[in-house]
Amino acid sequence: MAIEAIGYQMHGDGFLLRLGHWMRRRRDIIQIVQWTMVVLYLLMLVVPAVLPLPGNTAHILDNITLFAQFIFWGLWWPFVLVSAVLLGRFWCGIFCPEGTLTEFASRHGRHRAIPKWIRWRGWPVVAFMMTTIYGQLISVYQYPKATLLLLGGSTVAAVVIGFLYGREKRVWCRYLCPVSGVFHLLAKLAPLHYRVDSVQWLKGGQRQEKFNCAPLVAVRVMKGGADCHMCGRCSGYRDAVALCGRSPNREIVALGAELGSMWEQRLLIYGVIGVAMGAFHWNASPWFVAIKQHLASFLLSHDLLWPLTSPGAWWMLTDYPAQSDVFNWLDGAMIVSYILTTAILLGATIEGLLRGAAKILRRQDPGQRIFLHLGQSLVPIGACGLFLGLSGLTVTMLRAEHVYLAWVPVLRMLLLDGACIWSAMMAWRIAGQHAGAWPRLLAMLPVAMALGAIATGWVCLYVIW
């Protein structure tokens, strides 16, 4: 079947269709890009860690450590998240060095079957929360040795898992990567995806040669783009797979009831929204300072001095005396408590409000489908919060370089407003699928309260504090 015919059948855009097929054919170019990324990543990870820390007069463009810090945390991390929202998981399939390395290790490794413990669906939640909290304890955004430990540790684990399990697969990316769950959620909003026509697949077509879907997606029955790494290897298979445009709302509004899961919901509410809010808040929170001072006075008055000492190991708690940046045991305990308390309080509030909204829409919610469906409407505000928090370092570093950024606060509020409106509109359309006019209207009240709670957290950080 000609490309034009497939395009018509798949309702695909001609350019996108050709792009998908080009990606399938030109694996050679993609592999050059992938291995270039691996080399750049390893250089940026290792070189700053063996150099002395930058002095007060160093700049991004004349100091390799600051340059690497800006690339990793100022550009790479926030804008990779943006790319998942705008383009789907192209980052995972084409650019991610860990994906390339784990697939390479899997090609040359032991090819063992994937054990049950790896397939546990809670890993993305646990791994995201643990790496976020640990990253805060060792100040991963500030110090290259901490970056090497956290990112390098993840890369070594990816290679080991790849070496042991699967054959040319990305077992690490599918089940264990600490950020794969976040990309999974964000890619639901992407206006691009590989669309699969299951009927055409069964009929067969011109292109029948086998392909390797490294992240283990069941391509024939793939309905959304959340798990797809957009690598293009299946493009055109049986004339049934094509890169297409779609509405950014489609995967959540039209398919969310079918594709949503409880673990995904937990990651969104307690992780992407709750833990992230706590992690970005503690450094600026007046409550954090007040409670810490209170506890420190209590400890001093009771001659309990050891919690006010540092363990003296940078890989346990931030320990850079020359930079006057040392965390003691109390700091560590406070950071963990603050992040977890924020996650639990904010997450439980949102969960309660969403369950209330689901109850208003329908008294019985078999399999909690309405709750899970409605919860996904918070993906835009969750994505926006992550971007705002992560781009905070970008702004701080650019300010230190005297870049004009007076427009940033306005842009932040516009993004926050836009994300709230997007989430509310999605919730409105989802509610309309489950109930009539009045319950739908009533259910929007708890949804609006949940959005208000999240927005208030960001307003506290960027306006009030």
Ligand code: SF4
């Ligand atoms: S379904 Fe698999 S093979 Fe197809 S584009 Fe996505 S990741 Fe690649």
